[in-house]
Amino acid sequence: MTNTSMSKVPVTANINGEDVTFLCEPRQSLLEVLRDVIGLTGAKEGCNNGNCGACSVIMSKDPAGNGVLVNSCLVLGVEASGAKITTVEGIAPADGLHTIQRVFLEGAALQCGICTPGFIVASKALLDKNPHPTEHEVRNWLAGNLCRCTGYDKIIRAVLDAADEMSKEKDRG
Amino acid sequence: MATVEINTTEKKDAGNGNQTFKVIGQRVVRPDGVDKVTGRAQYGADVKFAGMLYGKVLRSPHAHARIKSIDTSAAEKLPGVRAVVTGADFVPAADKIERTGEGSINLNYLSLNLMAQEKALYHGHVIAAVAATSIHVAEEALGLIKVEYELLPPVLDVLEAMKSEGATILLPNLRMSEAGEKGDTPTNIAAHEQFQRGDLDKGFAEADVIVEREFVTGTVHQGYIEPQNATALWNTDGQITIWSSTQSAWDVRREVSEMVHVPISSVRVIPMEIGGGFGGKLNSYLESLAVALSRKAGHKPVKMTMSRDEVLKATGPTSASVIRVKMGAKKDGTLTAAQAWLAFEAGAFPGSSINAAMQVIFAPYKLANVLIDGYDVVVNKPAAKAYRAPGGTNAAFASETVVDELAEKVGLDPIEFRRRNAAVEGTRRPDGPVYERIGLIETLDAAEQHPHFDAALPAPSAAHLKVGRGVACGMWMNWDGKSSQSATVNPDGTVSYLEGSTDIGGLRASLAMMLAETLGVRYEDVKPMMGDTQTLGFNDATGGSRSTYGSGMVAHMLGKKITAEMAARAAELWEVKPEEVTVQGDVYSAGDKSITFKELAGKLDELGGPLSVSASADTKGATPAFGTHIVDVEVDVETGKVQILRYTATQDVGRAIHPSYVEGQIQGGVAQGIGWGLNEEYYYDKDGHLLNASFLDYRIPTALDLPMIDAVIVEVPNPNHPFGVKGVGEVPIVPPAAAVANAIYHATGARMTVLPMKPGNVLKALGKI
Numbered sequence: 001m002t003n004t005s006m007s008k009v010p011v012t013a014n015i016n017g018e019d020v021t022f023l024c025e026p027r028q029s030l031l032e033v034l035r036d037v038i039g040l041t042g043a044k045e046g047c048n049n050g051n052c053g054a055c056s057v058i059m060s061k062d063p064a065g066n067g068v069l070v071n072s073c074l075v076l077g078v079e080a081s082g083a084k085i086t087t088v089e090g091i092a093p094a095d096g097l098h099t100i101q102r103v104f105l106e107g108a109a110l111q112c113g114i115c116t117p118g119f120i121v122a123s124k125a126l127l128d129k130n131p132h133p134t135e136h137e138v139r140n141w142l143a144g145n146l147c148r149c150t151g152y153d154k155i156i157r158a159v160l161d162a163a164d165e166m167s168k169e170k171d172r173g
Numbered sequence: 174m175a176t177v178e179i180n181t182t183e184k185k186d187a188g189n190g191n192q193t194f195k196v197i198g199q200r201v202v203r204p205d206g207v208d209k210v211t212g213r214a215q216y217g218a219d220v221k222f223a224g225m226l227y228g229k230v231l232r233s234p235h236a237h238a239r240i241k242s243i244d245t246s247a248a249e250k251l252p253g254v255r256a257v258v259t260g261a262d263f264v265p266a267a268d269k270i271e272r273t274g275e276g277s278i279n280l281n282y283l284s285l286n287l288m289a290q291e292k293a294l295y296h297g298h299v300i301a302a303v304a305a306t307s308i309h310v311a312e313e314a315l316g317l318i319k320v321e322y323e324l325l326p327p328v329l330d331v332l333e334a335m336k337s338e339g340a341t342i343l344l345p346n347l348r349m350s351e352a353g354e355k356g357d358t359p360t361n362i363a364a365h366e367q368f369q370r371g372d373l374d375k376g377f378a379e380a381d382v383i384v385e386r387e388f389v390t391g392t393v394h395q396g397y398i399e400p401q402n403a404t405a406l407w408n409t410d411g412q413i414t415i416w417s418s419t420q421s422a423w424d425v426r427r428e429v430s431e432m433v434h435v436p437i438s439s440v441r442v443i444p445m446e447i448g449g450g451f452g453g454k455l456n457s458y459l460e461s462l463a464v465a466l467s468r469k470a471g472h473k474p475v476k477m478t479m480s481r482d483e484v485l486k487a488t489g490p491t492s493a494s495v496i497r498v499k500m501g502a503k504k505d506g507t508l509t510a511a512q513a514w515l516a517f518e519a520g521a522f523p524g525s526s527i528n529a530a531m532q533v534i535f536a537p538y539k540l541a542n543v544l545i546d547g548y549d550v551v552v553n554k555p556a557a558k559a560y561r562a563p564g565g566t567n568a569a570f571a572s573e574t575v576v577d578e579l580a581e582k583v584g585l586d587p588i589e590f591r592r593r594n595a596a597v598e599g600t601r602r603p604d605g606p607v608y609e610r611i612g613l614i615e616t617l618d619a620a621e622q623h624p625h626f627d628a629a630l631p632a633p634s635a636a637h638l639k640v641g642r643g644v645a646c647g648m649w650m651n652w653d654g655k656s657s658q659s660a661t662v663n664p665d666g667t668v669s670y671l672e673g674s675t676d677i678g679g680l681r682a683s684l685a686m687m688l689a690e691t692l693g694v695r696y697e698d699v700k701p702m703m704g705d706t707q708t709l710g711f712n713d714a715t716g717g718s719r720s721t722y723g724s725g726m727v728a729h730m731l732g733k734k735i736t737a738e739m740a741a742r743a744a745e746l747w748e749v750k751p752e753e754v755t756v757q758g759d760v761y762s763a764g765d766k767s768i769t770f771k772e773l774a775g776k777l778d779e780l781g782g783p784l785s786v787s788a789s790a791d792t793k794g795a796t797p798a799f800g801t802h803i804v805d806v807e808v809d810v811e812t813g814k815v816q817i818l819r820y821t822a823t824q825d826v827g828r829a830i831h832p833s834y835v836e837g838q839i840q841g842g843v844a845q846g847i848g849w850g851l852n853e854e855y856y857y858d859k860d861g862h863l864l865n866a867s868f869l870d871y872r873i874p875t876a877l878d879l880p881m882i883d884a885v886i887v888e889v890p891n892p893n894h895p896f897g898v899k900g901v902g903e904v905p906i907v908p909p910a911a912a913v914a915n916a917i918y919h920a921t922g923a924r925m926t927v928l929p930m931k932p933g934n935v936l937k938a939l940g941k942i
Contacts, residue, residue, distance in 0.1 A: 006309075027309060041219035042212020044448070046398040047481040051868035054398055088212035101210040105202050108833035111678030111841065113209035114399040114448025120210055143877040146868060148396050148449050149678060150837055151844030152876040153884075 013080040015040070016090025024077035030070075031055045033077035034087060042088035042117045043072050046146070050074045053145030056118040058086040058125050069125035071144075088117035091124055099169065100124055100162045109158035111149035118145045123159045131167055135160060195758075196690045197896055200833045203682040204701055205446070217402040217418035217445040218478050225404070226255050228466050228477035229311040230459075231301040231318050232487060233293035236327035236553040236861025237341070240293060240300065240320065247317040248303060253310035256469035257318070258462065259301045260290045266431040273424040275455050275559050275652070275716040280431050282522035286556045287432060287461050293322070294343055294521035295555050296862050297486030304466040304475045327553040327861035331495055331518045334361040334552045343521060343551045363523030364549040368531055368604045376510025376542030380501025382582045384575045390567040390928040391854035392493040392518065394485055395560045396845070396873045399448020401488055402478040405463035409472045413440045415460050420450040420675045421714030425457045426706045432461035443705040444675055451845070452559030453489045455714050485866040489558020490855060492517040492525040496571040498534075502579045506593045510542040511535050511603075513572065516550055517564065520557040525549045529650070530564025532604045533907065534572045536648035537613055537799060538594045543603045553861050559716065561842060562649045562903035566849055566910050570928060573645040573911030578924065587644040587915070588621045588801070612825025612889030613646065613799040619823040619887050620644065620801040630805060631818060637811040640818065641920025646801050647907025651900030652717030653795035656727040657710030659787035660688070660735060664778065666771030668692065668735070671704040672728070673712035674720040678841075679834040686830055687725045687896060691732025693758035694770050710789045718900025721830060722891075723792040729895040731788040739773055742780040746773070794893025798900055800824035802843070802908040806916040810939060813932030815851055815917060817878070822908075823885040827899030832886060839884035839905040846909025848874045854929050 008023040015038065024033050031048070034040045034057070046052035050071040058067035059075065061083050072087075091098045100123050103109070110116040119142065126133060126141045133141070138159045139152070147155060208214040245257040266280035273283075289298045301318050305311035326341045328334045334343075342359045349356040351365040377383060404416040413435065419425050422442040430437045447454065459477040466475045479488070497514040513534050517525035527547040535543060580590035595614050601607045620626055630640045660670045672684050685699040692699075713719065736756055743761040744751040746768070753763045759770035777784050805819040822839050829835040852872045856864040865871045884905075890897025914925040923938040936942045 025309070035219075036221075039221075040212070041215075044216070044399065045218065045478070046400070046448075047868050049481070049867060049869070051481070052398055088210075092211055097207065097210065104210050105206040106200075108200065108679070108831075108837055110206075110209055111834075111837055112397070112399070112447060112449045113205075113214060114216060114397075116209050117212045139876040143875040146398055146873060146875065148398055148451070148845070148873060149841045151840035151842075151882050152874075152879055153840045153882050154833070154837060156876060156881070 009078050011078055011081045013082065014084045016087060026076065026078055028077045029073050030075040030077050030080050031072040034072060040087050040089050044114050044117060045073065046114065048073045053122060054115050054118040056121040056145065058121060060084045067125065069122055088121050091120055099165050100127070103158045103162040103165065107154050107158040107161060109150065109154040115145060115147045119147065119155055123162065126159070127163055127166060132163060194690055196686045196696045197828070197830050198832065199696065200831065201682060201686065201696050203679050204685065205681055214446045216399060216448055217404065217416060220404045220416045220445065220476060222474040225474045225476055226304040226306060226470055227308040227311050228302055228304045228463055228475045229308065229315055230299050230462065230483065231315045232483065233289065233296060233298040233300055235293055235322055235324055236296045237325040238293045238322035239325060240289060240291060241323055242321045243301060244319040245301060248314040251310065251314050251317060253306040254303060254314045255306070255471070255473065256304040256466045257301060258465045258469060260288050262465055262469070263288045263432065264434060265290060273427055273456065275452065275714055278456065278524055283428060283456065284432050286522055287458065295553050297483065297555060302462045302466055304470045328361060329552055329554065329857055329861050331493060331516045331550050331552060334550050335516060335548065343553065347523070347551065361551045362548055363519060363551060366528060366531060366547045368545040370603060371542035373510050373512060373542050373544050377501045379503065379509040381504045382579055383499065383501040384578045385499035386575055386926055388496045388571040388926045390494045390570065392490045392554060393560065393849050393853045394490045394871060395451035395453035397449030397451055397453060400479040400481060400484045401454065401458050403459040403463045404474060404476040405460060405467045406474040407464055407468040407472055411439055413464055415440065415442045415464065416445050417442055417460055418447045418454060419444055420447070420454045420677070420716055422675070422706050423711050424455065424714055425460055428457045429461050429464055433464055441705060441707045444703060447675055447677055450677055451561045452563060452716060455559055455716050458488060481868060482866045485871055486863050487555050489560070490555055491560035491563060492519065492557045494518065494567045496567060498571045498575045500575050500579060502583055504583055506583050506585045506590050508538055508540060508594045511540050513545045515568065516548040518552045518554060518557060519549050520554045521551060522556045523549055523551060525557045526559060526563030530568040532602065532650055533565040533648055534568040535603050537591065537596055537646045539596055539600050540603060545603055561845060561906045565647060565649060565903065565907040566846055567928065569645060569647045569907045570910040570914060573908065574914050574924065577915040577918070588617050591646055592617050609796045610889060610892060611797060611799060612887055615887045615889050616799050616801040616823040616825050619885050620803055620821065623803070623821050623823065623885060625803050625819060625821040625883070633807065637809055639808045639810055639920040640805060641916045641918065642803065642805050643912045643914065643916030643919060644801065644803050645908035645911035645915060646799060647904055648797050648799050649718060649900065649903040649907060650797050651722065651795040652719035653723045653792040654713035654717070654719045655791045656712050656724040657787070657789040658724070658727050658731050659709060659785065660731055661783065661785040662735065662774050662777060664775055666774040667698045667700055668694070670699050670701045671709060672701060672724060673704045673709040674724040675715035676703060677715055678837065679831060680715065680720050683721050683830045683834060684724055684728045687728040688732050691729050692735060692770060718902045719795065722795050722894060722898045722900055725830065725896065725898050726792045726894060727788050727790050730790060731786060734786040734788055738784055738786060739770065742777060742784070743768060743773055745780050746776060794891070796891050796893065796899055798825050798827065798904050800904045800908055802912040804912045804916050806913060806920055808917055808920045808935065810921060813935035815913065815930060815935060817847055817880055819880055821883040821885060822905055823887055824904055825887045825889045825899065826901045827891040827894065828888055828897035829886050830896065830898065835886055835901050836884040838902045840882040842902065842905025843882050843909050844874050844879055846906045847879065847913065850910035850913040850928060850930055852929055852931060
């Protein structure tokens, strides 16, 4: 069955704090929409079937904004309707880097960098939920994000360091 | 000109370790870092152009089949389809062997791998490619291509393929090469190679203990997270531009020029940020297809990206192997003889890593009597490609397991046994080279002195859990190779720096550090960028652990040239003879006058104008490096599952330019070695279909599978390099499988001879199934 003239659906979502309306085919994944339709190429395609986590984004349909970490390759673009979505492009504050990003850089927690957007987003989702994770909790949470370069050592240390720094930042107000 | 020494083999103080550095050894932040943590970095798949088409590949569903006919007419009629190409659109490259990537390759075989002609030789072999207005249309079109196949029996096992009678022949023209001669009968054995020295019989007669075992290892994949991709435009003026994820832009240029029969000057390859390679992105796959589609579609840009399924089915896995090792030792631990027989699967075309495996297998030891035979054998699997220390992990798995057994039999601890036999400067490796200054003994000492070596093993928490510790060594030869770079001094005192070695894991930072060190300026004042095949001279691949070494050497040359030119400008400023100018760090002086690099940079405009230099070299002097690893495992003897409890890897790195990146290389190599050791394996059915072409079923280690990995940097500087560098990236994947196997033995008493050491294989070794 071929369908080359599949009709497009208008979808409105809040992406990284801005309302965005886009047209997408029902068969397009949120990952494809982000990358190819909207032009946010920070989320990467490593497997397109939810195994590698390189396309991780935080998604919420809850007005309070309690986001859930999802593989954007497993979400359809049309499912994003009305959702609030945070991609790696939306993690940093306007004037610099998020602590997680800075600590990843300073701690050499990336080599090739292709998995890094997914790890940054997944780590943000973890620390939002659990500001003081143990090493085991970090490893367990990040087991859905594959990295082939680092052996994970410096990534795990970076997330634990980021948790410490964020907690000190919070104490300082 | 001022007298500044420019010498690619400048020895100076490198050899004695007394150099002091301002920049080298710091843990600086990489220049490409911000873009990589914010999602801005442009990888190959992120490329987009107006009017761009999307290409997809039709792949063989059969492991071995004659292609009787291909009908693309229905696909071509599908709205949105702009071009379809098949074998008929390609004239295979000439039958000639050329250096490309990390080794040599027959270009005819390379072209037959990129696009099948008469036969499909593995499940996933390219049959046709389509360009369309969207990726979905391209995928639909693939389903409309009708291919008639005549099925042929597949050959899936290396020993089966080697049978002189009755084996199905993959390549009718293939003849075995042996000692410079070609055989005269059709065969699947592409080559037999041999290294021999001394008197093997005499050596084994002198031994008090002899151990002989056969090892079998599975097919594994590099497992980079970024799938292969390429975007190509064949412009109407005949100029081809390719944006690619590659370890070697200049090799892609050469390969494409041979595949589509245009001069290399018609091809420009722009390397994009690359999401891992590990040897799997040394050669091209999609580039020539995208180029051909671009022309046929009316000179439109065509982007192609592989799915994960395609990556696993059709790009370089590394060789499965059968390895037999026999070694003998005296009661005092002295090795008397060593023999190895290795058969490596090359996949569908000749060119496995057999030769490298033969270099690695006994490399750590002094051996007077040795014989090594290696076979390169074609089977109906994807064409094997380099994978980090290609052939080293399986070779060391075999030899280091036998060494562990010998050590135990003569009653020596594994480090002491190895130390008594350890290769040193002047030792001749079985394949011929005599070692220069190497650091094997230093890594053994570092391992022995590490708290891990003497630490008590943790008590098992249940009766069915057994714990044990294993040790193994490994070597990699390392490479130097060709590099080209250029730089210009800016009026604000910074240096814009263009380099051409693919940066996969921080190379731009390490090279900028070496240039800054040479110039005496701050790291932040060197602004590195990646060049391409049109903006720089030739650069060899980032592979063979060569880039920090060879490109670092050229960075040093470039720095010396800039310094000489700056000194000449200072002489002009002060109206003195250039040889009167001396340089100390970033300060240029003559008599009582002095000026800093930055101040002088601000005056260049009046002192002769812009200052730009370039440097190219065929660098020499890379030396092998060694590592010694210690691992603790917990084996569940009921289920066969092995858990890594603790891991320590010591390695001679020559000089750590950026210690964090050196540690990262060691940790990453160890993790891949553990994956190869415990989980990773291609599963084929009897017809040659790959059954586990996904990251769910081809399971690489996750964060939950590994402990922290303690990387211990040992620095025995290489006197041939201005900063003492040795290659780092490949050594750490060599010892892990052997170290884990030895640890499993010491936990359970079962010797492991099959990779991966998955639960089923552990239970078999324990005699439980």
